[in-house]
Amino acid sequence: MQARLQYRADFLTGIVGVIVLNVVNLSLIGILVSRFRHLNGWTLWEMVFLYCLWILGHSLFSFFFWHIRTLEDFLVQGTFDQFLIRPASPFVLFLGHEVQYLGIADATFGISGLSLAYASLGLHWNGMQWLLFGAAILAGTLIETTLSLMIACLAFWTGRSRRAHSILMRINMMVQHYPVDMFGYVFRVIVTGLIPVAFMNYYPALILLGKLEPQSPWAWLGYMSPVVAAALVILSAIVWHVALQHYSSSGG
């Protein structure tokens, strides 16, 4: 009974933590928008949209795949072997061993924010745009998952990867908090080409919010999220297999 209660407290503090975090982030954005009227052409509700589109993709990641970052613990302690000796793919076993309920808080926050933004901006999407919206969320989840997995795989060689993970997350946060066009050229190149987190929210949002005319020379980038996600899935599958080949148990 006491254990149950403890879990419930854990659940509640978790939900409250996630909500406070997001409210604080949005307040910062709100302060800047109220002071400068817009952020490089992005109004308050467009910023909310950008932020919440990222959160929605992230919520699925955090619900199903959050524990990817714990891979290093399994490697260091030698408990990874348990996934290798069972008659199923070690990948499925590793990913399936846990879900993280906090994704629900993210999803709730994201859906509320997006609904408010959709109403306030007076958007009316056609079927094609709804399709793009759905694809963008799933692509966002896949992009974050595959990047996270590839970084976790570093641990097969270096033994440690958690710090690299927190670095990925903090670059990710910058993309979530500000439109990418506010940053300098170097940063834009990095989050488009090298660590393509801008495809989680920024590029699809350009199309969904009608900030880019469909004829514009860069409009195609807005539709590229699923392609980027697919490429990353293939790449991370290769990395995972190479890493497994390289794996030798820590002798546990």
Added chain:
Amino acid sequence: MKIFWAFARQAFQFISAYRFNFFMEFILVLLRMYGIYWVWRVLYTQRPGAFGVDLDQMVTYGVMGMALELFIWSRPQWYMANQVKSGAIDTDLMKPMDFHLYMLARSVGEVLIGIAILALPALLVAYLFLDVQFPPDLWTGLMFAASLVLGFLLLFHLNFLLGSLSVVALDIRHISWAYFSMVRFLGGQIVPLWLFPSFLRALAEVLPVKGTYYIPISIYIGRLTGSEAIRAIEFQLVWLAALVLLSRMLWGWAYRRLVVQGG
């Protein structure tokens, strides 16, 4: 004092064992400095008057805030929570040193190494490429240094209070997210307090976290000068005294609970 440095050195060695991570951190700090530099530049062209200070000051504020991210690295409360959970806290308590000072020594070690191998090199790069300024004169520089030390001590004691709570009550992992986002926000790490709307500003002005980022950096860029700066440092001192007292009391209480529970 000798023991204090020994523990500080231990933390130093621990962190320097992970050199690859530090290289990555260095790149990230530069990237974030570059990011904030552009954010302020873009906003400045939008409405030049809205900052209340000039662009160079604002950029310096942002870059310093990023460099001092390492204040938040040192997380004694996580260490304490883990030690309590695993029961290893009893070995810490057996060490021939006051536990509060022991935690402080660890944090000092972590932050000093962070400043030496991360913040200073990154600031040097920022100085060369991002129009970051030096403090206008030596006196300002000295006040900044004093205020920075106080800022670190303030944050350490807030962390320590949270860590003491973890002994008695609860899993603080989730609370920590909210806590750190509040420290960043109300501490003015990215957006300085003078840009806040009035009701939020009134709140942030009385809380101790503004001593972590807002006061030292504002002194550095010359936004708080003369008697204002002195008053700000007094504000830090008063809060620090209160927090030290509170930490001793809360830890003493938590410690007795620990002993009763049998470690």
